[in-house]
Each structure stands twice: as structure tokens, then as C-alpha cells.
Amino acid sequence: MGLGRKKKLVVLGGGMGTLSAIYAITSKDRWRADFESITVYEETWRLGGKGASGRNPDACFRSEEHGLHIWLGFYDNALELIQDCYKKLDPSHGHRWQDWTQAFTPLDAVQLLEKGFGGRPTEYKFPPRGGQASLGAIPSILGAARLLSTSGTTTFSQDFQEEFATKAGPSIGARITRIDQHTADLERKGELHREQWKELRDDLDYTLWEFNRREQQLLRGKSADVFQMWVLMNLSLSLLFGIVRDRIYARGFEVIERLEWSRWMHRNRATRRVLASAPVRACYDLIFGYVNGWANARCVGAGTGTYCLLRMVFGYRNHFAYQLNAGMGEVVFSPLYHVLRDRGVEFKFFHKVTNILPDRTGTAVDSIQLQCIRRVKGDREYLPLFNVKNLQCWPTQPFEDQLEPLPKTCAEDRVSLQYGDDFHDVILGIPPPALDQITEELQAVNAQWRDMTDKLRTTATLSAHLWMTASTTSLGWPDQSTLFGAYEKPLDTIWDADSLIEFEDFPADNCPKAIMYLCGVMADGEDPRTTAKEWIKTRADGAWSNVRNPTKPEFDWRMLYDPQDRPDEKRLDWQAIHINDEGAARYVQSRPGTARYRLRSDQSGLENLWLAGDWTKTALNAGCMEAAIMSGQRAARGVSGYSEISVIGEADRPILPTGPLDAIRQVFDGLDDAIGEIDALGAVLALPNADVTTMLPDNLEIVPHPNSPSGLHPVGVLFAHHWNVRPARAPEWLGRGYNEVAIAVPFVRPRHSNDAQLFTYLPILLLDSPGFTALGALGFGLNKKICSVTNGGGYRQAQTVFRQVPLLTFDTRAAGQARPASEFPNLDLARDIFSLPVLTRHFGNWRRLNMAFDFAAAWVTPVAGQLSVENVFLDGFRRQQVQLANINHDPFSAFAFRCGWSLT
Structure with missing residues (x-):
């Protein structure tokens, strides 16, 4: 496709994965300039996939759907999408609700059936909380497990606490206190000294052993409420023990994914009584984690089970869950259909995909074969919705008055879409096992496709x-119950749908x-x-x-x-x-060892094919609405090149390699990863575009930043002291320190590039360490030079090594109290500058580095003063004195901060 030519995008399947993908694309104002058309081909008469629902006109227009649909509170991407969709919904469509809060009702408690207590359900309450509480990296999830393991001790009944303290001994309290201290350090630093790690592991091991040894005598004759607390304590400590023992905080959840979740928990001291408890059974029920429906044949990967449980309990936003006030079709998919259709997306119902054919090289989709199952009268557009009680609803059967009589299959019913004429890119949302029959040619040339269709269950x-x-x-x-779980199979989950x-x-x-x-x-x-x-x-x-x-x-x-x-x-x-x-219609399971066979949205192996659905590889790897939307948004970013399409939680969980070669490559790719901590003075300057351009190589260009004054471009200056710098896989005692001055030119890209990805370029870095200077130049392609450094708090200066000629000087003073970085809205520009991927020249080729400062955990101090450039050591960065404003008042200002960082 030539430069400047608009794309034709074909979307196969009308489930939430594909709909969220095209919603993300069409939410950007420039999509019409980049896409000639977006066409959705759906086999049935309605949208939604496994989430579709219909109204039955022969049964009092009752709502009928595939199952029970509750949105969990950690569905960050799903909740953001539906809130935005209702804001964009045109009232003229006659939909009853114009705000998402009218369609969803918060759910802050669930009832679970705990066997052995007379069939009495136990209530689990989840307090509402404001804002978004999604978990970030693995250390934060570790902190969540730590929170549960320690908070449980305060909720036992008083007599039970006293009895346990008497029989178990006072050492348990001291051990739990030490566990809390060590895991807090581990959460903050990402690693512990060898002695600390051993002490933490041994404390967890002993505490669990002592708890479990006295299980029978402590629980004999006790109530269901006491047993509930016992389960939460044992379960949370076991999870924490497994996270520490298997070093999941450093290695990722995938290291335990090959193990069955219950077996992994049992290995980490969870008792059989706890594993048979209602909370554990409810987790399995939630993701249908049983082989062929057998209750004694659990089949969930340990990494997926642990991660999803921690996200569900600690990652919810505002409320633990939300129940839909009508069918999924009218609450979710009717508004989505209206908004997308208003934006110009074309929907072709009754089109079944029969084959997807690669080109001769096996590197791109060449043609798509479909069968038109029903034809619309006069070749008009099929209108799929009708009104019931002022809701736009989908029927349980198609509207026959819009359709031609059911014909015999003939050649005219076959539709062939060709690359170039009918499409350029394809988003595929059809899940296994339906993929098996339509991708035989892809499986023949692509081993990953064969593995996915053969080994996902x-x-x-x-x-x-x-x-x-x-x-x-x-x-x-x-x-007071709405949701009742962990009940008798096969109908183990019940929802009061009176609304x-x-x-x-x-x-x-x-x-x-x-x-x-x-x-x-x-x-x-x-x-x-x-x-x-x-x-x-x-x-x-x-x-x-x-x-x-x-x-x-x-x-x-x-x-x-x-x-x-x-x-x-x-x-x-x-x-x-x-x-x-x-x-x-079948549910794709999260069986042990099968996550490796899932393909990411951008991992189809064909350059113009993108995948979207909860069966793909995401941070969740479990079938749910959130996973489908995460997959769809990633597909949208790939097919459009719109780098600003973000996926909340995408980086929470490391991605498992898909095969032995990928695993080997991942090992070697990680050898040069580095981590460290930084104490820095930073400033964001606004310099003339002409000066900034001279700092760049000829094949890079600046991209104007919308918040910069006309004719000026932001440039970051960082005067930093680094310590604990070491390879990411090395112990802390190998860490070393150095001082550095960095000049950063953000928002640049290669000339004549159509890629929307922007980078930061580092024209020069000045270091006082010969070793780190050589490593940065040879290992990463960074333009590092040796200098002499004076580091005196608010006064910092870089000088030439031999003659001590001043090069760059910060002379600042504090202009306010240190506060969390989140409290400084003007810091967003600096955060962007130092968060963009870094582009370097390495052995003649461009190389991308990800230098990630942990701004989320940073404390920032506003400073004011002066920056002096005292020697022309860099073209374009001329001699000058810049008065530094306060970060409280201006994004082009100065600040001090401390945090950790990682380089990949």
C-alpha cells in the first residue's frame, strides 16, 4: 500500500474483542483520514458473541442470554469503555438510559455456600472505595497479598484470637510482624538480602505449619464466621508463601503457570480443608475451571488463578462488582452498535467466515472466504434492533420481514474478499474451536496456529x-443477597435478576x-x-x-x-x-501449561492480521469481558499505529514466551536489563525549535508538542545520583553508584516515518564513572562521556575531567514540601519526557531502550533557582542562564525527586 493511501479494515466477528478494537480506533479524530472503511462481518443477526442476549417476543419479551453476566470491579478497561460509550450515545436513538450508572448497579457483597455449617451461606463484604485501585507491577500485588495476610489477624473474634495466642504461642505474633516488615521492604525494593529472604521464607513456613497443625482443635465447635477468617488467613499466607518461595515478584507469574493452582497452593501449605472452601471453589466456578464439568477435576494454571484472585480482591475500582439492570445486549451492545454505526462503521450480518487464506509467502492474509447465510430484501441494510420498554433490544430470532425467503445454498451466496481490493488489514475475533475449520491453510504454514487450535481447551x-x-x-x-456462589454443580452460581x-x-x-x-x-x-x-x-x-x-x-x-x-x-x-x-459458544479454559499457546493480538504471524478476544494472550489469560477488551485495544493499537491507545493493566503481568526459541531469546534479551535507584534534580526547558533540531542526527525530526509555546520544543535536563545500579537479575550487593547529567530531547521520530510511536533521544550523557561510561556506550549505544561531578544537594555541577572547566550547573533551593508525584499535575510533561522509549544508535542500527522511572512511587520536591550552561559542549545547547520556575506553577520548571528505575 502506497504512502498516504487509506486503509480498508475488515473485522471478522461481532464479539466484545472486535467491537472494543474498532471503538478504540474510531474514538480518535484522525481515524477517517487513515481508514477508508471499517466493515464488520457477523455470522448471526446480533452482536456480542458469548455476551449476546435477545428478547423473545413469543415469551413476553423476556431477556434470554448465554449465562450470568456480572462485571467485576477490576474491569478497568471495560468500565472506561462503557462510560465513554454512554457519553457518546446520541439520545435520538431512543435508548432509555443516557448514563452508564442507570444501567449498572453496584454490588458490594456476595454469598458463598460454605459446606459443613448446615448449608448456611457466608457473606463476603467488599467495602466501596473511591477512584481507580488497579494493581500495577508484581511488587504491588505482593503488597496486596501482604495486606490480606496481616489484616486477617484483626478480624478474628476476640475469644478465637486469645485461644490461638495461648495454644500457638507468642512467637506467631512476632513472626507475622516480621513477615509484614520484610514484604514491605520487598515490595519497595523488588529484592531482599539473602538473609532477609531466608528469614521471610522461614517465618511464613513456620507460621503456616503452626496454623495448620492446630487446625482441628482451633476450629472444633466454632462458627462459620470463624471458619471464614481461618480460610482467609490460611489462603492469604499460602499465596504469600508461594509468591516468595517461587520468587514470583522477580520472575513473574508464568513461572508457576504449568502447575495446577490447587496443587501449587497445597504445596505452599494451604490445607485440603481450605482448598475445599467456598472462596476457592468460587474462583474455579468463575472461570469454569473443571475438566468436562467434573467437580473433582480442577484445571486452572497457578499463575492465572493467583493473579486473577489478587486482581479481583484488591484491584477493584469503587465497587467490587456491578450487576446489569437489563440484558447484556441492551445494556452494552446496543449502545456500542449505535455509536459505531454513527461513526461510519458498516455492519454486515448473516456472513459466515468459511476460510482465511494466506498469500504464497505465508506472511499475510491474501483472501477471506465467506458465505452469505441470509439476504436482506432489496440489498438494503439490515436493521437489527427493536424497542422494548424504551430499550433498544436484539431479538432472539432475526426479523424475517427484512429478509428474503430462506434459499438453497448457491454460488451467489459465496463472498470472496481480496487483499488490496476489499481489505488491507483484518481483525479476527472468532475464537477456538470455531477457528479450526477456517484456518487450515494458516495451520499448515504456521506452527503457532497449530498449537493454539490443538492445545487450547x-x-x-x-x-x-x-x-x-x-x-x-x-x-x-x-x-440482602444478589449473587450466590460456590453452590452445588452444575448450576453453582446464582444471580437474583429481579431488576x-x-x-x-x-x-x-x-x-x-x-x-x-x-x-x-x-x-x-x-x-x-x-x-x-x-x-x-x-x-x-x-x-x-x-x-x-x-x-x-x-x-x-x-x-x-x-x-x-x-x-x-x-x-x-x-x-x-x-x-x-x-x-x-464454548468457553476457552485457563488450563495449566496452556497459556503459552495463546497468541497475543499482534502475534498472528501475518503482517496484516490482528487477533481480538478473551482467548488471546493478555495479562489475565482467562475468559472474561475485561480480557476481551484488553485484547481488542491492543489489536486496535497495532492495526492503527495509534500509540496513545492504552491498555490499563497490560504490563501488570509478564507475557509468557510461546515456544522454546522464544524462551531462549527472552533469556538472552534480559541479560542487559538493569535496575537502580535515583536521586535527581530535573528541569524541563522550552528551547527554540532550530536549536533543538541541531541536537538531533539528520535522520531524526522533532514532532511539535501541543502544550509547548509556538516555535519552542521541550528539552529535559537531569542531574542525577544513581545507586544500587546492577543487572536486573543480579543480587543487591553487586549494586554500584555513579553521578550523571542527561540531556533529553523528547517527541522525536525517524524522518519520513508513518509510525505514530514517539521517542526520546539523548544527545549526550556525562558520567563520572569510566566503567559505566564504557558499558553505556558499548552495550546500549548511548553517547556517554566522562566528566567530573560536584554533588552538593541543591548545587550540582559537571566539569571537564582534567582542567575542571564548568560545563553545566544547577543552583537551586527547595520551594515547597516533598509530596507524592501524583499531587503535581504539572509533572505530566516531565513524566512523558522520561517515560518515552529511548532511541539510540547501536553498531549502525537504531535500538529502542525502555528507561522506566517509578514515578508512581516517587516523592517530588518543588525547587527554584538557576540552570547555567557554561560551555558550548553540545551544538544547539548554547551558553545561557535559565531561571527555573516552580513545578507547582509551570510544567516548564524544576523539581527534585527520588525513585527506582529499570532499563530494558
Whole structure:
């Protein structure tokens, strides 16, 4: 494709992964200048994939969907997308809700069934909190585990604490205090001395051993509330022990991904009683983590299970979860459809992908084969929505009045899209195992595709939506409960969906009093209605205590709503019961050792094919709405080149290599990674564009920054003392220190480049260490020079080595108190300058370095004073004296800060 030519983008599949991708692209104002067209091909008559729902006009317009849909509070990307979507939704479309808070209701507690306590559910409360609380890097997750392990000790009942202190001995309290201190140090530094690490590991080991040794005597005769606290203590300490023992804080969660999660926890002292507890079972139920639906065949990778649990408990934003006030279709996918259609995205329903063909070289998609299943009358646009109770809804069946009569398959129904004529790039959102039949040619030339389609495992799921004749209170539903989990299989998760009644169209004199959504994993080959009927007959009374027939010991079938008022079990025929067991409807599991076979959005192996869906490799590696959107946004960034498309949490979890060669490459690529700590004076200057240009090589150019004064460009100056500098995999005692002056020209790119990625270029770095000077020049291609340094707090000066001629001087004084970096909005420009990838010239080739300062943990002190350039040691950085403003008042100013850093 020639320069300046617009792209034609084809999107295959209408699930959340692909929709979030095109939403991210079309949210940028310049997308119309870069894309000629964006066309979505969807096999069915509605959008949403596994999240699709429909209204049934033959059953009082009730909502029917694949399962139970609750959005967890750590779904940062999903929540940001839906909030923005509602803001962009045109009121003229007639959608009932114009704000997302009307469509979602916070959920701050769940009920879990703890076996062995008379079938009584236990409530787990999660306090609301303001703002975004997403976890960042692994050390922060370690801090979350530490928080749980220590806070649990304060929530035991008083008599239990006293009994445990008497029987276990006072040393336990001292050990927990020491555990807290060591893990706090580990969270802050990323490493411990050898003796500290051994002490932390031994303290955790002993504490867990002592807890577990006395489990029976301490829990005998105790209440479910005490057992709940015991489970949380044992579970959290076991997770922390495993994180420390396997050095996950340094190596990443993938080092344990090949292990089954329960086995890994048991290896780290979690007792079998704890592993059988409700919180652990609920985690498995959440991601359908069982082989073929068997309750005793758990199958979740330890890295995925641990990471997702910590994100769920500690990473939620504002509320633990959100329940949808109507079906997923009208709450999520109708607004998305309207916004995207208004932006110019074209939707072609009833188009089934039959083949994706690579070109002769196997490096790009050459053609896409589709079959048109139904044709719209007059070749008009199919309009998929209709209005129910002022909500834009999808039907459970297509609108036949818009369609031609169902024809026999013929050649005219086949559609072939060709590269160049019909598309340039493709976003693929069709998940395994449906991919197997349409990518045979790709699998033949690409081993990664073969592994993905062969080795990722899926499971069928069962959903049962029950409309009831009695209220939740009359049914005996737990008080104040909306979500009930860890129940009996196969329908182990139950949601009180009463809020949906208002938006369904039942007769006023014959309306159901409650709706219950149930779901769970399902064994292949079973009949869904037979299985649901058996569950209702034998297990429903554990969820609803008042559903027994008063005259005979069985479920009272009169509790099921039926407009036809059929007798006994026949009332089940009116309920919505469905098994999701075919093709794309199956759930992709997170089995041990299979994350390595997932492909990232940009890892298809074909230069014009991007992947989007919860089956791809993300930080989560588990099937959920958030993973699908993370994948879609990454695909959007790749296909568009819009580097500003961000994925929250993308860097939380290291990516597992996909094969032996990638693993070897990852080892060698990491050998020159470095970490350290910095105490620095920094300044952001605004210099004339002409002066800044002279600092750059001929093949780099500056890109104007929107917040810079006209004709001026930002330049960063950093006068730093580094210490604890060492290879990332080396122990702390190898750390060394040096002083450095860095000049940074940000917002540059190679000339004539269409890449949206911007870089920082470092024209020169002055160091007082010959060793680090040589390492930086030879190892990284940095233009490092030796100098002499005077380092005196607010006064810092770089001089020539032999004659001590001054080169650069900072003369500053504090202009305020040190505060967290987040409290300085004017620091954003400096953060951008020192966070962009660094471009260096290394052995004749450009090399990209990522120098990441931990500004999130930095403390910043405003300073004021003067910067003096006293010698023409760099073209363009002429002799001058610059008065430095206060960072509180101006982004072009000075500041002091301390934090850690890493170089990759």
C-alpha cells in the first residue's frame, strides 16, 4: 500500500474483542483520514458473541442470554469503555438510559455456600472505595497479598484470637510482624538480602505449619464466621508463601503457570480443608475451571488463578462488582452498535467466515472466504434492533420481514474478499474451536496456529433462567443477597435478576415475582433440560429454603412461572435453559501449561492480521469481558499505529514466551536489563525549535508538542545520583553508584516515518564513572562521556575531567514540601519526557531502550533557582542562564525527586 493511501479494515466477528478494537480506533479524530472503511462481518443477526442476549417476543419479551453476566470491579478497561460509550450515545436513538450508572448497579457483597455449617451461606463484604485501585507491577500485588495476610489477624473474634495466642504461642505474633516488615521492604525494593529472604521464607513456613497443625482443635465447635477468617488467613499466607518461595515478584507469574493452582497452593501449605472452601471453589466456578464439568477435576494454571484472585480482591475500582439492570445486549451492545454505526462503521450480518487464506509467502492474509447465510430484501441494510420498554433490544430470532425467503445454498451466496481490493488489514475475533475449520491453510504454514487450535481447551457451559411465582423473600433467598456462589454443580452460581422484570413485558395481572439466573460448567453430551430438572428437584432447596412442596418431599413446581399454567415438571418447559456447547459458544479454559499457546493480538504471524478476544494472550489469560477488551485495544493499537491507545493493566503481568526459541531469546534479551535507584534534580526547558533540531542526527525530526509555546520544543535536563545500579537479575550487593547529567530531547521520530510511536533521544550523557561510561556506550549505544561531578544537594555541577572547566550547573533551593508525584499535575510533561522509549544508535542500527522511572512511587520536591550552561559542549545547547520556575506553577520548571528505575 502506497504512502498516504487509506486503509480498508475488515473485522471478522461481532464479539466484545472486535467491537472494543474498532471503538478504540474510531474514538480518535484522525481515524477517517487513515481508514477508508471499517466493515464488520457477523455470522448471526446480533452482536456480542458469548455476551449476546435477545428478547423473545413469543415469551413476553423476556431477556434470554448465554449465562450470568456480572462485571467485576477490576474491569478497568471495560468500565472506561462503557462510560465513554454512554457519553457518546446520541439520545435520538431512543435508548432509555443516557448514563452508564442507570444501567449498572453496584454490588458490594456476595454469598458463598460454605459446606459443613448446615448449608448456611457466608457473606463476603467488599467495602466501596473511591477512584481507580488497579494493581500495577508484581511488587504491588505482593503488597496486596501482604495486606490480606496481616489484616486477617484483626478480624478474628476476640475469644478465637486469645485461644490461638495461648495454644500457638507468642512467637506467631512476632513472626507475622516480621513477615509484614520484610514484604514491605520487598515490595519497595523488588529484592531482599539473602538473609532477609531466608528469614521471610522461614517465618511464613513456620507460621503456616503452626496454623495448620492446630487446625482441628482451633476450629472444633466454632462458627462459620470463624471458619471464614481461618480460610482467609490460611489462603492469604499460602499465596504469600508461594509468591516468595517461587520468587514470583522477580520472575513473574508464568513461572508457576504449568502447575495446577490447587496443587501449587497445597504445596505452599494451604490445607485440603481450605482448598475445599467456598472462596476457592468460587474462583474455579468463575472461570469454569473443571475438566468436562467434573467437580473433582480442577484445571486452572497457578499463575492465572493467583493473579486473577489478587486482581479481583484488591484491584477493584469503587465497587467490587456491578450487576446489569437489563440484558447484556441492551445494556452494552446496543449502545456500542449505535455509536459505531454513527461513526461510519458498516455492519454486515448473516456472513459466515468459511476460510482465511494466506498469500504464497505465508506472511499475510491474501483472501477471506465467506458465505452469505441470509439476504436482506432489496440489498438494503439490515436493521437489527427493536424497542422494548424504551430499550433498544436484539431479538432472539432475526426479523424475517427484512429478509428474503430462506434459499438453497448457491454460488451467489459465496463472498470472496481480496487483499488490496476489499481489505488491507483484518481483525479476527472468532475464537477456538470455531477457528479450526477456517484456518487450515494458516495451520499448515504456521506452527503457532497449530498449537493454539490443538492445545487450547474449551468446555461447554449450562445456563438456566427461571421466572418464579414467589418473591425472593418468599422463596427463602438469603437476606440482602444478589449473587450466590460456590453452590452445588452444575448450576453453582446464582444471580437474583429481579431488576429485569421491569423491562420485560408481562401482563400486569400475571407477572412473575422474581427471576433467577443460574449457570455453571457442563459435561459434554448431557441434555440441558434433563440436567436442570434434576438439579431443581434435588438441590434447589439449598439455594431457596422455602421451595419444598408442603404435601410431598420434592420441589414445588408451582414456584416456576408459566403463563400456560401447566402441571408439575412441565412448567420447566417455559423456562430458558440452554447449553453452550458448539463452536464459538464454548468457553476457552485457563488450563495449566496452556497459556503459552495463546497468541497475543499482534502475534498472528501475518503482517496484516490482528487477533481480538478473551482467548488471546493478555495479562489475565482467562475468559472474561475485561480480557476481551484488553485484547481488542491492543489489536486496535497495532492495526492503527495509534500509540496513545492504552491498555490499563497490560504490563501488570509478564507475557509468557510461546515456544522454546522464544524462551531462549527472552533469556538472552534480559541479560542487559538493569535496575537502580535515583536521586535527581530535573528541569524541563522550552528551547527554540532550530536549536533543538541541531541536537538531533539528520535522520531524526522533532514532532511539535501541543502544550509547548509556538516555535519552542521541550528539552529535559537531569542531574542525577544513581545507586544500587546492577543487572536486573543480579543480587543487591553487586549494586554500584555513579553521578550523571542527561540531556533529553523528547517527541522525536525517524524522518519520513508513518509510525505514530514517539521517542526520546539523548544527545549526550556525562558520567563520572569510566566503567559505566564504557558499558553505556558499548552495550546500549548511548553517547556517554566522562566528566567530573560536584554533588552538593541543591548545587550540582559537571566539569571537564582534567582542567575542571564548568560545563553545566544547577543552583537551586527547595520551594515547597516533598509530596507524592501524583499531587503535581504539572509533572505530566516531565513524566512523558522520561517515560518515552529511548532511541539510540547501536553498531549502525537504531535500538529502542525502555528507561522506566517509578514515578508512581516517587516523592517530588518543588525547587527554584538557576540552570547555567557554561560551555558550548553540545551544538544547539548554547551558553545561557535559565531561571527555573516552580513545578507547582509551570510544567516548564524544576523539581527534585527520588525513585527506582529499570532499563530494558
